[in-house]
Amino acid sequence: MKICHVITRMIVGGAQENTFLSARGAVEDGHECVLLTGPTTGREGKLLSRVHNPGVKVVETPYLVREISPLTDLKAVFALKKFFEENQFDVVHTHTSKAGIIGRIAGKLAKVPVVTHTIHGLAFGPYEGFLKNLIYVTSEKISAYCCDRTYAVAQAMIDQCLERGIGRKDLYKVVYSGMELDKFLNARPEEELRRSLNIPPGRKVIGAIARLFPRKGYEELIPAFGKVVEKYPDTHLLIVGDGPARSTYEKMLAEMEISDHVSFAGLVSPDEVCRYVALMDVACHLSLKEGLPRVAVQALAEGKAVVAYDLDGTPEVVRTGETGVLIRPLDWQGAADALCRLLENPTELERMGQNGRQLVRDLFPWKRMSDILLEDYALLLGKKKKTAK
Numbered sequence: 001m002k003i004c005h006v007i008t009r010m011i012v013g014g015a016q017e018n019t020f021l022s023a024r025g026a027v028e029d030g031h032e033c034v035l036l037t038g039p040t041t042g043r044e045g046k047l048l049s050r051v052h053n054p055g056v057k058v059v060e061t062p063y064l065v066r067e068i069s070p071l072t073d074l075k076a077v078f079a080l081k082k083f084f085e086e087n088q089f090d091v092v093h094t095h096t097s098k099a100g101i102i103g104r105i106a107g108k109l110a111k112v113p114v115v116t117h118t119i120h121g122l123a124f125g126p127y128e129g130f131l132k133n134l135i136y137v138t139s140e141k142i143s144a145y146c147c148d149r150t151y152a153v154a155q156a157m158i159d160q161c162l163e164r165g166i167g168r169k170d171l172y173k174v175v176y177s178g179m180e181l182d183k184f185l186n187a188r189p190e191e192e193l194r195r196s197l198n199i200p201p202g203r204k205v206i207g208a209i210a211r212l213f214p215r216k217g218y219e220e221l222i223p224a225f226g227k228v229v230e231k232y233p234d235t236h237l238l239i240v241g242d243g244p245a246r247s248t249y250e251k252m253l254a255e256m257e258i259s260d261h262v263s264f265a266g267l268v269s270p271d272e273v274c275r276y277v278a279l280m281d282v283a284c285h286l287s288l289k290e291g292l293p294r295v296a297v298q299a300l301a302e303g304k305a306v307v308a309y310d311l312d313g314t315p316e317v318v319r320t321g322e323t324g325v326l327i328r329p330l331d332w333q334g335a336a337d338a339l340c341r342l343l344e345n346p347t348e349l350e351r352m353g354q355n356g357r358q359l360v361r362d363l364f365p366w367k368r369m370s371d372i373l374l375e376d377y378a379l380l381l382g383k384k385k386k387t388a389k
Helices: 014-028 070-087 097-109 130-144 155-163 181-185 191-196 218-231 246-255 273-277 294-301 332-344 346-360 366-388
Strands: 002-007 032-037 057-060 091-095 114-119 149-152 172-174 204-209 235-240 262-266 282-285 305-309 324-327
Touching: 002 014, 002 070, 002 097, 014 032, 014 091, 014 114, 014 294, 014 366, 032 070, 070 097, 091 097, 091 366, 097 114, 097 130, 114 155, 114 366, 149 155, 149 366, 155 172, 181 273, 181 294, 204 218, 204 273, 204 294, 218 235, 218 246, 218 332, 235 273, 246 262, 273 294, 282 294, 282 332, 294 305, 294 346, 305 332, 305 346, 324 332, 332 346
Parallel strands: 002 032, 002 091, 032 057, 091 114, 114 149, 149 172, 204 235, 204 282, 235 262, 282 305, 305 324
Antiparallel strands: none
């Protein structure tokens, strides 16, 4: 098959890693694969410079941009239509909301045999404004008509789309976001790395992995951690990631006088994240916009319990009392209480972590994801050929 994956930008992030691994799997299985992306700029880093590419052809277009820009977006539709027609792809697979809308419409206009899309997280929701929700819900309804299959990284994404009248039930399929799990399953703490991060000996470590960006949960995590430190001064917060809001969060920590209890690891390559997770005693992820957070899966794979918001696909892996603790969105006091309870009960912490490890080890290997996608492409292409006859 000749396949094209389309995404707005290839920063260091979960959706981008999923996209690259899907493309990598196609190439390693003998298919021709192109990755079409917009410009990748900013403090979030460039994923493609941090991974081994086995032969995925990468093409950059200036028209795919993250922000809503009607004129540029219209140009993008026709630029992608032309690109698809010139390359005669069998399958176009889009990722993320913006590229998904533009790419699916362009794929339909270009008469690509099979057009698919993955929902990594929804651009609309209860924490977005009315106008943004209206624009994205309407756009998603239109895009659904241009699509042969929509994959979702969690069942919750499908349920939310159907509630909004986006697509039909038979359009959707859950495909868990695969990752290189072996690195996490086999990781062990490294004292030298701990020292390089200035984490004092004996401190319990709460870990967070997310871009330093609004809605990623730091506005609640920082005050929650402040409460934990008040009760247990021998705790430390390890933040893995970078982004435009770093100086804001550093200022918050300084004003609370807990900066010496926090280490910023900065951007970390996907193949190195496992080393940082190994230093954590518990992971905390309070993002308000997720599909199914990769950090939760990665932490559970290393036997670390997770505290997270009860929203989107998170409850599919974080289960209160079994693999971690779910709390109400924006309830930072609840997050603080949950973290304290877990730190007070190391036996429970260990039990939850081991339960989580068992849960995710069979569901999230990246090759499993790739195999499911390739099999479904072939099925959809076969149906299209029969219909054409």
